[in-house]
Amino acid sequence: xxxxxxxxxxxxxxxxxxxxxxxxxxxxxxxxxxxxxxxxxxxxxxxxxxxxxxxxxxxxxxxxxxxxxxxxxxxxxxxxxxxxxxxxxxxxxxxxxxxxxxxxxxxxxxxxxxxxxxxxxxxxxxxxxxxxxxxxxxxxxxxxxxxxxxxxxxxxxxxxxxxxxxxxxxxxxxxxxxxxxxxxxxxxxxxxxxxxxxxxxxxxxxxxxxxxxxxxxxxxxxxxxxxxxxxxxxxxxxxxxxxxxxxxxxxxxxxxxxxxxxxxxxxxxxxxxxxxxxxxxxxxxxxxxxxxxxxxxxxxxxxxxxxxxxxxxxxxxxxxxxxxxxxxxxxxxxxxxxxxxxxxxxxxxx
Amino acid sequence: xxxxxxxxxxxxxxxxxxxxxxxxxxxxxxxxxxxxxxxxxxxxxxxxxxxxxxxxxxxxxxxxxxxxxxxxxxxxxxxxxxxxxxxxxxxxxxxxxxxxxxxxxxxxxxxxxxxxxxxxxxxxxxxxxxxxxxxxxxxxxxxxxxxxxxxxxxxxxxxxxxxxxxxxxxxxxxxxxxxxxxxxxxxxxxxxxxxxxxxxxxxxxxxxxxxxxxxxxxxxxxxxxxxxxxxxxxxxxxxxxxxxxxxxxxxxxxxxxxxxxxxxxxxxxxxxxxxxxxxxxxxxxxxxxxxxxxxxxxxxxxxxxxxxxxxxxxxxxxxxxxxxxxxxxxxxxxxxxxxxxxxxxxxxxxxxxxxxxxxxxxxxxxxxxxxxxxxxxxxxxxxxxxxxxxxxxxxxxxxxxxxxxxxxxxxxxxxxxxxxxxxxxxxxxxxxxxxxxxxxx
Numbered sequence: 001x002x003x004x005x006x007x008x009x010x011x012x013x014x015x016x017x018x019x020x021x022x023x024x025x026x027x028x029x030x031x032x033x034x035x036x037x038x039x040x041x042x043x044x045x046x047x048x049x050x051x052x053x054x055x056x057x058x059x060x061x062x063x064x065x066x067x068x069x070x071x072x073x074x075x076x077x078x079x080x081x082x083x084x085x086x087x088x089x090x091x092x093x094x095x096x097x098x099x100x101x102x103x104x105x106x107x108x109x110x111x112x113x114x115x116x117x118x119x120x121x122x123x124x125x126x127x128x129x130x131x132x133x134x135x136x137x138x139x140x141x142x143x144x145x146x147x148x149x150x151x152x153x154x155x156x157x158x159x160x161x162x163x164x165x166x167x168x169x170x171x172x173x174x175x176x177x178x179x180x181x182x183x184x185x186x187x188x189x190x191x192x193x194x195x196x197x198x199x200x201x202x203x204x205x206x207x208x209x210x211x212x213x214x215x216x217x218x219x220x221x222x223x224x225x226x227x228x229x230x231x232x233x234x235x236x237x238x239x240x241x242x243x244x245x246x247x248x249x250x251x252x253x254x255x256x257x258x259x260x261x262x263x264x265x266x267x268x269x270x271x272x273x274x275x276x277x278x279x280x281x282x283x284x285x286x287x288x289x290x291x292x293x294x295x296x297x298x299x300x301x302x303x304x305x306x307x308x309x310x311x312x313x314x315x316x317x318x319x320x321x322x323x324x325x326x327x328x329x330x331x332x333x334x335x336x337x338x339x340x341x342x343x344x345x346x347x348x349x350x
Numbered sequence: 351x352x353x354x355x356x357x358x359x360x361x362x363x364x365x366x367x368x369x370x371x372x373x374x375x376x377x378x379x380x381x382x383x384x385x386x387x388x389x390x391x392x393x394x395x396x397x398x399x400x401x402x403x404x405x406x407x408x409x410x411x412x413x414x415x416x417x418x419x420x421x422x423x424x425x426x427x428x429x430x431x432x433x434x435x436x437x438x439x440x441x442x443x444x445x446x447x448x449x450x451x452x453x454x455x456x457x458x459x460x461x462x463x464x465x466x467x468x469x470x471x472x473x474x475x476x477x478x479x480x481x482x483x484x485x486x487x488x489x490x491x492x493x494x495x496x497x498x499x500x501x502x503x504x505x506x507x508x509x510x511x512x513x514x515x516x517x518x519x520x521x522x523x524x525x526x527x528x529x530x531x532x533x534x535x536x537x538x539x540x541x542x543x544x545x546x547x548x549x550x551x552x553x554x555x556x557x558x559x560x561x562x563x564x565x566x567x568x569x570x571x572x573x574x575x576x577x578x579x580x581x582x583x584x585x586x587x588x589x590x591x592x593x594x595x596x597x598x599x600x601x602x603x604x605x606x607x608x609x610x611x612x613x614x615x616x617x618x619x620x621x622x623x624x625x626x627x628x629x630x631x632x633x634x635x636x637x638x639x640x641x642x643x644x645x646x647x648x649x650x651x652x653x654x655x656x657x658x659x660x661x662x663x664x665x666x667x668x669x670x671x672x673x674x675x676x677x678x679x680x681x682x683x684x685x686x687x688x689x690x691x692x693x694x695x696x697x698x699x700x701x702x703x704x705x706x707x708x709x710x711x712x713x714x715x716x717x718x719x720x721x722x723x724x725x726x727x728x729x730x731x732x733x734x735x736x737x738x739x740x741x742x743x744x745x746x747x748x749x750x751x752x753x754x755x756x757x758x759x760x761x762x763x764x765x766x767x768x769x770x771x772x773x774x775x776x777x778x779x780x781x782x783x784x785x786x787x788x789x790x791x
Contacts, residue, residue, distance in 0.1 A: 050460075050464055051460035051463070051464040054413070054416060054456040055453065055460060057420070057456075058449070058453040058456050061420060061449055061452060061453075062449050062453070064424065065423070065445050065446050066446075068423075068426070068427060068434055068438040068442065068445075069443075069445060069446055070442075072436070072438035073435060075427050075435075075438060076435040079424075079427030079431045079745070080431050080746060083745065083753075087424075093417060093421075094420075094760060094764075097416065097417045098414060098764060098767070100413075102771060105775070106774060107775060107778040112770075150748060153747075154747055298442075298515075299439060301515050302439040302443075305443050305517040306446050306517075309443065309447050312450070313450030316454060317450060317454060320457045327461075327468065327469070328460075328464065
């Protein structure tokens, strides 16, 4: 059952990055949309992610629950040493979720809209950055349980070149995922080109910040590159991700958006898989100590109960979630009810 | 403020904030589903308008409840990592089930809010009902985790180690049923009276009368029935607490000295130094009867516990008085209203009665907050009753005071914005005919 629980943990983290990430990405690309097109793109975003965005964030809750029930030592030490970046990530989650909903449910489309938009856009950067930053810190060995001073214990671990580079990389990935997703959601050719161009730019940025990760790992004398490349399975996963890049470019350029979505998801999955595979069973690498999933696991009785709860839960969740996504993909263009339902106020202002 | 007090205050603030949104998020969907049902059956347009208006409220409260709940799942670790290290594997079962319920709720709300005209009307209705059912299930499950902190079971505590963990036994702890029953009813009472109060106020303003009349009826029927059942649940809870956590009961009642034929102390201000209660009404034997069903039964007082294992009396006692007081007022109002409905008395729409309802809007939530203060402060100094002290669970990271101020700022801002949004939504409701989502003919 331990491995069932571990599989769920990895899958939940991957899905959070993919779906939650694309969700944050929608806010990220809003920043790079010209004012003239913003209103339209906001509407599009709302229609595309409105019904599913809340479900996308449940993957984070699932991951957290798995961690504190199944691997309490990991949850509690991360909570202690990464208190500050975790709090900042939370701040982003709160600000973004509420601003996204509030801006659509505020019937007065006045000055506050500007505030909601600002909060929405900037908090969309905060969460992915700290998500990546935390992931970077967790695998970097920078957490120092023996630290004596406040900065050494609670600031320096996550304020390093490497964790910051991973944070930037995560922002780009999220923006990229959102752009690729939204190409297929756009109603007209102009929008499609808009998102396609964004996808291309964000892909270039992702590759560049990916390079930054290896550079910072080199500067900080981490063996990351060697370690990932010396493992055959991880190497294969990374090679597959790289090979699929030109195909992805082709797909994006020619608006094969379904293929582009699959490939983008595939690449992110491969990167995460390479990392998880190389690290396994380690999960947190600290200065002088390693927390592995096997050693920190809760007693078997707990893991059994957790595993059964997760399996039983997926029987209910997955079909419902699939049907939700499927229905709204299919019925998206039912404009009349959409506009009334979602932007009643906006309509009236005009 | 030291880190310990800051951490406790932050937790109290977070839970106190979350519980309001959780209650409304759990109960409003049922009101919405009833109104939706009436619309589908009678095709009266004001039911549709009401359903849409309430669904907007649900959307706002759900998202705020969801983010504050997410915050809590992190704060448990950020503030109490030592507690979670030990408690996580034991009381995690309800949380893992709650994860499923919450996920389903998020899916259901996606279907409901965006599903107007896209699905068969009854499927659409069903998803609305599911929002309520899964929300309620989440709430009941989370209470199981709190119940475990009050009645820890499902493990052996040997030399500071938690052995032979049985997560199912921990979930079905002794406190779960009484707490969950009391909380669920409280959520119906608080939300019912709050919603009814707002619509009573709007009814007095005279616009959209059929809509507000229906809204008031739906909300208050459920709220009033729950308010009448609540004292029974309260009695079960009191007897249970007397058995399991005599120190908590003693603090609730400011019962300092163990005695038989113990008086019930109503109101009053406990003097913690001299261990007496000033200005209180005392009913001889009342406490003995309420706690054990016998006027002469002995009730354990705080004197049976060492000084460092006694909960704060002043706060617990006052909170308990506030909770019971509010509950009584709501119960009486509920009875009055049900009577009025039954005998078709005109007073149910008289100005004085509507004004009364409008003034009672926050009362249920005050009772909910006070009740949680009783449960949580009354458990102190323990985080796991009798096993682990709250202070032992605290994070070693210094500077929690800053975190407290940050979270206070966040919660105050959210409160402000949500209130503003609600006011605007309500104003919008009566302003003009707004385009409504509908079903294709």
